[in-house]
Each structure stands twice: as C-alpha cells, then as structure tokens.
Amino acid sequence: MKKQFMCINWGPKYGAVYINRLYEMVARNTTxxxxxxxxxxxxxxxxxxxxxxxxxxxxxxxxxNTIGQWPKSRLWAPTLGDLEGPVLFLDLDSAIIGSLDPFFEFGDPEDVVLARNPAKPLHRLGQTSIYRMPVGALAPLQAMFAADPQAVADEYRFEQHFVTKNAPGGVKFWPRGLVAHFRIHCIPRFPLNFFLPPKPPKNARVVIFAGALNPPDAIAGRYVERLPHLPRLAHLKRALGQKKKLKAMRQFFYPAPWVAEAWEGKSPGNPD
Structure with a gap:
C-alpha cells in the first residue's frame, strides 16, 4: 500500500507552523x-x-448550532486533488512518537479505518483525528450531509460519529494501543496526576489531542490556554476556589517534555 498522508487547514488557528511540524514528524517516522x-x-x-x-x-x-469539526466534511468529496487510493489523514495537532508504517499495513486498502473513541468505549464510536480511507469512499456521506447539514449535525453532534455510523461498508478500528488520547491515556488518573507525570502508552505511535487541550498545552502542563500551569499546591489552592472543585483538581498535570521532543525531532519513538 503506497503511503499517502493528508491534513486540512482552515482559518488562522494553525497555519504553516503546524503544517510544517506535522510534515516533519511524518518524515521522521515513516519509511x-x-x-x-x-x-x-x-x-x-x-x-x-x-x-x-x-x-x-x-x-x-x-x-x-452544533459543535464539531464539520469543515472536515470537505474531505468526503469524490475527488481530492490528484490523490488516488488509500490516504491517511492526521489532525494538525497530533504528536507522532513512533513509526507510522503500521497504519498502512493494517487491513485492506479499501477499508475505512478510524481511531477508537476512548471516552465512550461501549458505544463503539470512532475518532477522525487519524483515519485512513480510499479517496471518494465517503462521498455518499457528503451528499447526505449537504442535503441538510444542520439536521445531520443536530443528530450526530460530531462529524466523527456521523462517519462511524454511516460509512459505506462500515468502519474498522486501529489495533489497540497504536493511537493514544493524551487526556485519557497519558495523564495519570486523579489523584495520581498530582504525583506522576504524563506518559504515553508503551506501544503508542500517535497521540491525539481532542478538545481544547493541544500539544502546546501538554508541553506547558496546562489544561486550557487561559489557565497557566501552577505548582501542584498552588493549583490545588486555585481549584478549591472554583465551583467545580473536583473537576479543577483533575485538570492538574505536569508538563510533558516528550511531546516537545516529538515536535522538535528528538523523540526516541517506539521500536517496531
């Protein structure tokens, strides 16, 4: 299977810096x-x-009226530039920490393969932070969406749920462990988050950052950009002053230098 990667950028949030970082991580981790x-x-x-x-x-x-990254629906088009065949999509705010070759070795070239949604494991939902599809395979979904975008968004809320439930022929999921969710898989559970630093699962190749928490936040040790990282006792004091105290305490984590290393090209990665 030929190795083709794609990403999408719109608006001022990411731009060339993120595009170039993602390319550099792909180049370092792909044969x-x-x-x-x-x-x-x-x-x-x-x-x-x-x-x-x-x-x-x-x-x-x-x-x-509904949250979700619906601009990604542009990629469900019957044609995408001059691309043909299977292509691996990556969110611009992904961190690549190991070889990407297994993402082209899994399954059949005609499969639509998604990351698992670890937030709702019993629902068998996927995440499109990293997925592979043959170009044009999701064109029927684009037609369904275009017919009434607001109704589709209201029913499914997130575009990745829409893809999971409606992809022609169904979807497959990457083997467990290849994709890690930073907030769920890397930050130790409360109260261990006050004592242990974030670490990626042993065999993870890609770490995704769903929601507002992005790689710069992981590097800085902050849950959201507006709240700077504080030493644990200072964070605890701040959390106790908030209405949702337990939630605020769960949001403490130490900076993750391995995310910075991945972005800067110094990641040791994981052995095949």
Whole structure:
C-alpha cells in the first residue's frame, strides 16, 4: 500500500507552523517513499515538500448550532486533488512518537479505518483525528450531509460519529494501543496526576489531542490556554476556589517534555 498522508487547514488557528511540524514528524517516522498533501486556505510559509491544494468546497453550509469539526466534511468529496487510493489523514495537532508504517499495513486498502473513541468505549464510536480511507469512499456521506447539514449535525453532534455510523461498508478500528488520547491515556488518573507525570502508552505511535487541550498545552502542563500551569499546591489552592472543585483538581498535570521532543525531532519513538 503506497503511503499517502493528508491534513486540512482552515482559518488562522494553525497555519504553516503546524503544517510544517506535522510534515516533519511524518518524515521522521515513516519509511520512504511517501507523499504529504495539505488542503489549505493559505500556502504562505509552508515547506516545499508539502503538496498544497485549495480547500475543497464546503458541502451545503456550516452548521451553526452544533459543535464539531464539520469543515472536515470537505474531505468526503469524490475527488481530492490528484490523490488516488488509500490516504491517511492526521489532525494538525497530533504528536507522532513512533513509526507510522503500521497504519498502512493494517487491513485492506479499501477499508475505512478510524481511531477508537476512548471516552465512550461501549458505544463503539470512532475518532477522525487519524483515519485512513480510499479517496471518494465517503462521498455518499457528503451528499447526505449537504442535503441538510444542520439536521445531520443536530443528530450526530460530531462529524466523527456521523462517519462511524454511516460509512459505506462500515468502519474498522486501529489495533489497540497504536493511537493514544493524551487526556485519557497519558495523564495519570486523579489523584495520581498530582504525583506522576504524563506518559504515553508503551506501544503508542500517535497521540491525539481532542478538545481544547493541544500539544502546546501538554508541553506547558496546562489544561486550557487561559489557565497557566501552577505548582501542584498552588493549583490545588486555585481549584478549591472554583465551583467545580473536583473537576479543577483533575485538570492538574505536569508538563510533558516528550511531546516537545516529538515536535522538535528528538523523540526516541517506539521500536517496531
């Protein structure tokens, strides 16, 4: 299976810095040859090894009353630039800490393969922070979404739930352990979060950052950007002054230098 990667960038939140970081992590952790494609509304500052294409048209309209990354529905188009066959999608805020080759060795080239949603393990839901599909395989979903975007968003809430439930032929999930969710898998559970630093699972290759907590936050040891990291006793004092005290205490974690190492090219990775 040929190794093709794609990502998507819209608006000012990420831009060239994140695109380039993701490319560099892919290059360090993939046996060549491979191709890296970005669908983006800006090309300024993007390194030349990245093949940039304009954003595909948004199907229908953007839902206004429901959360979720619905701009990703652009990638369900029948054609994507000049890509053909299976392609591996990665969120721009992913951290790659091991070889990506297994993501091209698993399953059949015609499969749609998603990360598992660890927040609701009994629901058998997927996450599209990292997924593989043949180009055009989700085109029927784009047509369904375009017919009434708000109704689809209201029913499924998140685009990844819509993909999980409606992908033609169903979906598969990556083998357990390949993909780690930073908040759920890496931060020790309360109260151990006050004593032990975040660590990735032993065999993880990609760490995803769902929600507001992103790699810069993991590096800084903060749950949200507006609340800076504090020493544990200072954090505890701050938490006790908040309305949801237990929730605030669970949000303490130490900085994760291994995330910075992955982004800066110094990650030891994991053996195959």
């Amino acid at each position: 060549p040859p491979f191709r890296f494609v970005c669908f983006t509304d800006t090309r300024e500052g993007v390194r030349p090894e990245v093949d940039c294409f304009d954003l595909p048209e948004m199907p229908g309209f953007m839902p206004k």
